[in-house]
Amino acid sequence: xxxxxxxxxxxxxxxxxxxxxxxxxxxxxxxxxxxxxxxxxxxxxxxxxxxxxxxxxxxxxxxxxxxxxxxxxxxxxxxxxxxxxxxxxxxxxxxxxxxxxxxxxxxxxxxxxxxxxxxxxxxxxxxxxxxxxxxxxxxxxxxxxxxxxxxxxxxxxxxxxxxxxxxxxxxxxxxxxxxxxxxxxxxxxxxxxxxxxxxxxxxxxxxxxxxxxxxxxxxxxxxxxxxxxxxxxxxxxxxxxxxxxxxxxxxxxxxxxxxxxxxxxxxxxxxxxxxxxxxxxxxxxxxxxxxxxxxxxxxxxxxxxxxxxxxxxxxxxxxxxxxxxxxxxxxxxxxxxxxxxxxxxxxxxxxxxxxxxxxxxxxxxxxxxxxxxxxxxxxxxxxxxxxxxxxx
Amino acid sequence: xxxxxxxxxxxxxxxxxxxxxxxxxxxxxxxxxxxxxxxxxxxxxxxxxxxxxxxxxxxxxxxxxxxxxxxxxxxxxxxxxxxxxxxxxxxxxxxxxxxxxxxxxxxxxxxxxxxxxxxxxxxxxxxxxxxxxxxxxxxxxxxxxxxxxxxxxxxxxxxxxxxxxxxxxxxxxxxxxxxxxxxxxxxxxxxxxxxxxxxxxx
Numbered sequence: 001x002x003x004x005x006x007x008x009x010x011x012x013x014x015x016x017x018x019x020x021x022x023x024x025x026x027x028x029x030x031x032x033x034x035x036x037x038x039x040x041x042x043x044x045x046x047x048x049x050x051x052x053x054x055x056x057x058x059x060x061x062x063x064x065x066x067x068x069x070x071x072x073x074x075x076x077x078x079x080x081x082x083x084x085x086x087x088x089x090x091x092x093x094x095x096x097x098x099x100x101x102x103x104x105x106x107x108x109x110x111x112x113x114x115x116x117x118x119x120x121x122x123x124x125x126x127x128x129x130x131x132x133x134x135x136x137x138x139x140x141x142x143x144x145x146x147x148x149x150x151x152x153x154x155x156x157x158x159x160x161x162x163x164x165x166x167x168x169x170x171x172x173x174x175x176x177x178x179x180x181x182x183x184x185x186x187x188x189x190x191x192x193x194x195x196x197x198x199x200x201x202x203x204x205x206x207x208x209x210x211x212x213x214x215x216x217x218x219x220x221x222x223x224x225x226x227x228x229x230x231x232x233x234x235x236x237x238x239x240x241x242x243x244x245x246x247x248x249x250x251x252x253x254x255x256x257x258x259x260x261x262x263x264x265x266x267x268x269x270x271x272x273x274x275x276x277x278x279x280x281x282x283x284x285x286x287x288x289x290x291x292x293x294x295x296x297x298x299x300x301x302x303x304x305x306x307x308x309x310x311x312x313x314x315x316x317x318x319x320x321x322x323x324x325x326x327x328x329x330x331x332x333x334x335x336x337x338x339x340x341x342x343x344x345x346x347x348x349x350x351x352x353x354x355x356x357x358x359x360x361x362x363x364x365x366x367x368x369x370x371x372x373x374x375x376x377x378x379x380x381x382x383x384x385x386x387x388x389x390x391x392x
Numbered sequence: 393x394x395x396x397x398x399x400x401x402x403x404x405x406x407x408x409x410x411x412x413x414x415x416x417x418x419x420x421x422x423x424x425x426x427x428x429x430x431x432x433x434x435x436x437x438x439x440x441x442x443x444x445x446x447x448x449x450x451x452x453x454x455x456x457x458x459x460x461x462x463x464x465x466x467x468x469x470x471x472x473x474x475x476x477x478x479x480x481x482x483x484x485x486x487x488x489x490x491x492x493x494x495x496x497x498x499x500x501x502x503x504x505x506x507x508x509x510x511x512x513x514x515x516x517x518x519x520x521x522x523x524x525x526x527x528x529x530x531x532x533x534x535x536x537x538x539x540x541x542x543x544x545x546x547x548x549x550x551x552x553x554x555x556x557x558x559x560x561x562x563x564x565x566x567x568x569x570x571x572x573x574x575x576x577x578x579x580x581x582x583x584x585x586x587x588x589x590x591x592x593x594x
Binding site: 054056058077080081083158159161162163165166167168250252253254255256257258259260261367368369370 | 433434435436439440443446475477478511513514515516517518519520523525528532533569570571572573577
């Protein structure tokens with residue numbers, strides 16, 4: 001009898017602690033294998049990451065890949081409530097960097113001869129949905145990809161924001177986002193100028209659903225599996241964001257420097273977004289993707305050239321390609337994308353002059369203003385300068 | 393549904409003046425005790441009405457009339473609302489109400505005013521001081537509140553203690569929520585009653 005009780009206790013404790021052993025193993029596997037040379041080279045970058053944390057950002061992750069090697073590191077916390085350290089293998093919200101994945105998948109379809117970038121999106125949409133979007137017969141796939149379509153934006157509509165914040169469980173479907181802009185005139189004549197629109201990428205995801213059956217499955221099969229991105233996730237299941245490695249998100253609700261855990265709101269929001277958002281990944285997987293994309297591993301050289309054909313902003317500055325952003329960081333030209341949400345901000349860029357890939361993520365919302373942001377912007381710029389000042 | 397409600401409210405508002413002139417003004421007693429049940433939501437006026445009923449609150453107040461006809465009233469109220477998603481709120485509000493009588497014992501009401509909302513957070517918050525993260529509780533921020541309301545009630549005067557039940561709907565605009573949303577809309581459904589006590593007759 002005693003032995004039976006003892007066995008039950010042992011069994012109970014094994015069941016109780018097995019998940020912790022598993023987590024502990026995962027955590028040790030997360031330690032980045034940075035070379036001594038890279039640790040010395042990027043000591044200044046590590047310092048800048050610590051500076052960001054000291055400004056009030058909960059946690060920061062950075063990844064760097066040059067011709068000579070890689071360096072991954074973290075600072076601060078992935079969860080403030082129990083001071084869980086941020087780790088370079090934590091899953092980060094990509095937010096709008098997801099657009100680059102969607103654009104790449106559309107270019108894959110183009111390479112397969114299934115889509116013409118210069119045909120109106122009307123031709124590739126279900127009839128009813130096409131009728132909701134005014135002038136969809138004049139908006140080409142290319143215009144939606146490079147934000148020159150003029151499609152009205154759903155993301156800033158007060159009737160969307162209020163429901164999102166007051167009723168996070170509200171079951172938004174992709175069609176619901178389009179219904180918010182149903183029958184509204186485009187903000188300008190399709191193709192006449194550049195203006196960033198999340199709605200365009202939602203419509204493109206719906207277009208892909210119509211063409212392939214499931215755009216998320218297409219992305220998983222043609223990008224994640226093809227590149228071996230084992231720590232990148234997008235709409236595998238309704239609860240695909242319920243992962244312990246995913247960072248908690250925080251936001252400065254009242255713009256006064258006091259942070260609230262926004263993870264519930266963030267997950268409810270991100271998991272319902274398609275095309276314009278929705279992916280989570282690690283720093284290493286993020287860099288692997290951008291490198292594969294820009295080296296022509298995923299799409300043809302012709303399609304890559306299309307992606308890097310920039311449209312100008314209102315000042316005449318080249319701004320955006322097809323799911324790729326052209327910008328300047330640390331004084332250097334960068335190609336990639338950035339993203340921001342209710343609990344995160346992220347940047348994934350390639351610096352052609354330095355042949356360097358950089359992934360940077362924080363678990364503080366960037367879509368709501370905070371006094372923390374202004375000081376952090378200066379430090380982020382210094383961080384890029386540190387990374388780009390020399391190779392490993 | 394929402395369009396029908398808006399149409400009804402416009403029609404009803406437009407009829408106030410004509411009806412008011414035909415109806416005699418009943419007697420009135422200042423400083424009743426007003427008890428209210430509130431249903432609040434972070435939403436645009438007449439949008440997403442169902443979400444109001446997830447967030448309930450209670451309030452207490454009083455009022456005083458501005459004129460002999462008692463159709464201009466100054467209301468004072470304090471109320472607390474529980475809102476799990478957006479955080480609870482404590483409101484201190486005064487409103488000037490135009491309360492035309494629609495025919496004994498019914499009155500309509502249009503009102504506007506000013507107030508203060510002390511907003512709380514839905515979860516614990518944190519602030520970093522000298523490199524350490526400290527819990528900052530759930531207290532949020534005080535904001536200027538601008539309520540505008542429309543209502544309907546019963547005023548059946550009696551020499552003894554009498555009650556006056558009412559219902560109203562109020563869009564409330566909060567100023568200075570954060571850097572990105574300077575003016576935040578809320579809506580409040582309010583059910584309540586004003587109890588006019590005898591000892592306070594003047």
